[in-house]
Amino acid sequence: MTAVTDRGAGSQSARRRRGSPRRPRTSGRYTLPALVLTVTAAVLFLLFFVWPGALGLIYSFTDYRGIGSLRFAGLENYSQLLGDDEFWGALLRTVTYVVISVPVVYVVSLGIAALLTSPGAKGKTAAKLVFFLPWLISPIVAGVTWRWLFGENFGFVNYALGLVGIGEVPWTSNADLSLAVVVIASAWGGTAFNMLLFIAAIRNVPVSYHEAAALDGANAWQRFRHITLPGIAPTSFMVVLLSTISMMKEFAMVQALNGGGPGTSNRFIVQYIYETGFNRAQVGYASAVSIVLMIILLVIAFVQTRVERKANSDF
Amino acid sequence: MNLRRSPRRRDVLAAGAATLALPTALSACGGGSASGSGGEIQFLLSGDANQGGGYQAMADRYAEETGVSVRIVDVPYEDLVTRLRSAAQADDLPALARASAVDPLWKDALLDLSDIATSYDVLPSLVVRNEDDEVRALPSDLTAVGLFLNESLFDQAGVTYPGAGDQPWTWDEFVAALRQVKAATGARYGMVMDASSHRLRSFLYQFGSQGVQQQPDGSWALDEAGADALEYFKSLNDDDVMPKSVWVSGDDPSALFKSGQVAAYYSGVWQVTDFAANITDFEWTTALMPAQPTRATNIGTNWIVAFDGSGVEQEALDFLDWLYTPENYAELSRISGFLPAEEGVDVEYTSNEEAFAMFNAEIAASDPIAGDQATSALEMSYRDIIIDSDPLKEETLKYVAGEQDLQTTVTNIGELTTAGYGA
Numbered sequence: 001m002t003a004v005t006d007r008g009a010g011s012q013s014a015r016r017r018r019g020s021p022r023r024p025r026t027s028g029r030y031t032l033p034a035l036v037l038t039v040t041a042a043v044l045f046l047l048f049f050v051w052p053g054a055l056g057l058i059y060s061f062t063d064y065r066g067i068g069s070l071r072f073a074g075l076e077n078y079s080q081l082l083g084d085d086e087f088w089g090a091l092l093r094t095v096t097y098v099v100i101s102v103p104v105v106y107v108v109s110l111g112i113a114a115l116l117t118s119p120g121a122k123g124k125t126a127a128k129l130v131f132f133l134p135w136l137i138s139p140i141v142a143g144v145t146w147r148w149l150f151g152e153n154f155g156f157v158n159y160a161l162g163l164v165g166i167g168e169v170p171w172t173s174n175a176d177l178s179l180a181v182v183v184i185a186s187a188w189g190g191t192a193f194n195m196l197l198f199i200a201a202i203r204n205v206p207v208s209y210h211e212a213a214a215l216d217g218a219n220a221w222q223r224f225r226h227i228t229l230p231g232i233a234p235t236s237f238m239v240v241l242l243s244t245i246s247m248m249k250e251f252a253m254v255q256a257l258n259g260g261g262p263g264t265s266n267r268f269i270v271q272y273i274y275e276t277g278f279n280r281a282q283v284g285y286a287s288a289v290s291i292v293l294m295i296i297l298l299v300i301a302f303v304q305t306r307v308e309r310k311a312n313s314d315f
Numbered sequence: 316m317n318l319r320r321s322p323r324r325r326d327v328l329a330a331g332a333a334t335l336a337l338p339t340a341l342s343a344c345g346g347g348s349a350s351g352s353g354g355e356i357q358f359l360l361s362g363d364a365n366q367g368g369g370y371q372a373m374a375d376r377y378a379e380e381t382g383v384s385v386r387i388v389d390v391p392y393e394d395l396v397t398r399l400r401s402a403a404q405a406d407d408l409p410a411l412a413r414a415s416a417v418d419p420l421w422k423d424a425l426l427d428l429s430d431i432a433t434s435y436d437v438l439p440s441l442v443v444r445n446e447d448d449e450v451r452a453l454p455s456d457l458t459a460v461g462l463f464l465n466e467s468l469f470d471q472a473g474v475t476y477p478g479a480g481d482q483p484w485t486w487d488e489f490v491a492a493l494r495q496v497k498a499a500t501g502a503r504y505g506m507v508m509d510a511s512s513h514r515l516r517s518f519l520y521q522f523g524s525q526g527v528q529q530q531p532d533g534s535w536a537l538d539e540a541g542a543d544a545l546e547y548f549k550s551l552n553d554d555d556v557m558p559k560s561v562w563v564s565g566d567d568p569s570a571l572f573k574s575g576q577v578a579a580y581y582s583g584v585w586q587v588t589d590f591a592a593n594i595t596d597f598e599w600t601t602a603l604m605p606a607q608p609t610r611a612t613n614i615g616t617n618w619i620v621a622f623d624g625s626g627v628e629q630e631a632l633d634f635l636d637w638l639y640t641p642e643n644y645a646e647l648s649r650i651s652g653f654l655p656a657e658e659g660v661d662v663e664y665t666s667n668e669e670a671f672a673m674f675n676a677e678i679a680a681s682d683p684i685a686g687d688q689a690t691s692a693l694e695m696s697y698r699d700i701i702i703d704s705d706p707l708k709e710e711t712l713k714y715v716a717g718e719q720d721l722q723t724t725v726t727n728i729g730e731l732t733t734a735g736y737g738a
Contacts, residue, residue, distance in 0.1 A: 065703075066400075151566070152558070152560040152564070152566065153503065153504075153558055153560060153566060153571060154571075154574065170559075170560075172560045172563075172564035172566065173559045173560045173563055173564055173716075175716075178564070258564055258565070259564070259565045261563050261564040261565060261716070262559070262560075262563035262564050262716045263563050263712050263713045263715070263716025263717070263718045264709075264712070264713055264716070264718065265716060265718060279703065279704060279705075280703050280704040280735075281703035281704075
């Protein structure tokens with residue numbers, strides 16, 4: 001064994017001394033593609049994420065209006081933001097939306113995933129396709145579709161309600177009902193991807209656990225509650241985290257669905273950024289709001305990570 | 316079974332996901348630009364099929380007559396401002412543009428069009444000169460706010476309405492008529508109005524308001540008559556005369572009127588060609604707008620501008636000179652359904668002649684305030700002042716939605732306008 005090792009080492013050292021012609025090619029074969037891919041990703045990341053982010057940070061300390069030169073304004077945008085009722089209103093409505101929508105999306109996604117992984121379920125493939133379709137639809141198209149469905153004057157839902165003798169419901173001119181429609185549309189659009197994550201996670205929970213629990217007399221709910229749910233905890237964490245961040249940044253769908261209305265009562269924070277930045281040309285101020293949003297999201301991510309870590313250590 | 320993942324990886328993933336919020340929130344929409352090249356005159360505009368089609372037809376005719384190519388670049392209305400701003404910053408402005416406003420960013424790159432303005436009797440009220448006595452923008456056409464009626468519903472209800480030569484009705488009489496029509500025909504709504512400050516301004520004028528005007532101390536404010544008008548407007552939205560959803564939720568008023576379920580539509584002349592082509596289920600007509608007590612429309616226009624530095628400056632001026640000759644301008648107005656911004660032009664509209672006559676009658680009978688918005692905006696642009704927001708609409712929208720009271724609305728309109736103009 002030693003001789004073989006020595007011979008091998010000697011042989012390698014001899015190749016090193018002779019300058020083996022294969023060595024560089026082997027090295028290049030494995031490092032060049034990795035290098036190209038890494039550099040490409042790094043350049044794209046720097047160009048489309050870091051650079052706009054840095055620009056936003058710089059703008060947030062200026063009174064930049066989208067044209068002309070920058071004028072340093074210090075912390076003026078941030079102090080103005082603290083007393084801006086519109087900012088707080090938009091932030092509060094966004095948080096309300098997230099607090100309602102994330103549990104809805106979580107429960108619906110998990111429920112559908114549980115049904116589709118159930119041994120007794122029929123037509124699983126067709127059901128998966130149907131539930132996954134919304135993921136393929138642009139948020140703008142989804143918003144327009146739901147707007148049409150819940151249109152106050154000629155919408156399908158009000159038409160159907162009229163057929164069964166229920167009066168028209170002010171889906172778009174009542175702030176809370178309008179938000180409810182956004183929550184429904186959001187759950188519809190956000191279920192697909194999370195459902196796939198849950199299906200994969202549920203399938204990774206060992207069947208033997210369920211079999212053992214069943215032998216011990218646990219019913220289906222008890223098995224789901226005490227085996228499946230803890231087993232998919234990391235996935236649950238990711239779904240909640242990603243859904244929270246995604247919904248905090250909700251823009252396209254809600255813009256197409258109700259434009260933040262009625263009035264400005266359902267204006268979310270990114271819509272507020274858009275309006276101040278583009279409609280009012282207060283790019284510096286909008287950048288400050290963006291930075292605040294980023295900090296809020298970082299805090300949410302950090303807190304959720306801590307909570308999840310603690311929960312797992314207890315488990 | 317190990318259900319835990321590396322906390323470090325998870326932290327990094329979570330932080331990374333959150334960080335993605337920043338570029339998403341900040342990412343801006345860019346736009347290309349059009350520039351003259353190879354002797355071709357690029358003409359950037361935004362219009363519907365009729366308006367854009369009219370300019371295209373004239374460009375084709377010009378190419379036939381002179382051999383000079385004019386390329387019409389038709390972009391969405393929302394993109395036009397951004398396109399021109401981007402082009403100005405990139406030093407890549409087109410030769411010509413038809414813009415809703417003159418932007419201080421590129422106003423100094425404009426050619427003087429005085430010769431064309433004086434040669435062809437362009438409406439003097441829309442010829443605005445800068446401090447150097449130059450005309451840097453020509454009105455492309457006139458737009459005016461007006462009233463469309465569902466004639467079938469009015470006839471069915473036996474309710475009459477004033478024609479071009481009649482005494483106008485008041486808003487109270489008009490609303491009473493709408494209620495009658497609604498009751499007699501089962502129409503869903505009495506009227507709809509575009510969610511636009513342009514339309515709202517004429518509504519304010521009709522109540523005797525001068526709109527939002529600069530005060531002696533330099534600030535801007537809405538007058539008392541305007542406040543009364545806003546209160547009246549909210550009352551129309553709060554009962555069943557108008558669907559609240561148009562102003563507060565962005566429902567499409569044109570689609571509502573075209574459904575045949577709305578008795579009247581407070582909009583503008585640009586709807587004539589659209590209605591003529593697309594309304595087939597009922598008869599529609601125009602009527603005098605209400606006056607309480609003031610007769611006023613709101614005259615609007617788009618501005619034709621020619622840019623210096625395109626490389627085809629003289630060719631662009633030659634094209635404009637050709638376009639504004641009475642016979643060519645009449646042809647453009649006929650195809651595009653424009654009200655002419657040039658005196659003495661006889662337009663033979665292919666259809667709905669009486670509708671265009673109604674709008675001309677409204678313009679002729681209007682209080683001088685009707686032309687204030689278009690010309691004062693251009694005068695402000697010449698002085699490098701432009702307001703990027705629309706406080707009148709935004710605050711009215713909140714008032715109608717019930718988010719704030721009348722006094723707050725009026726105060727905010729004044730303060731935000733003052734801040735917007737940097738006064």
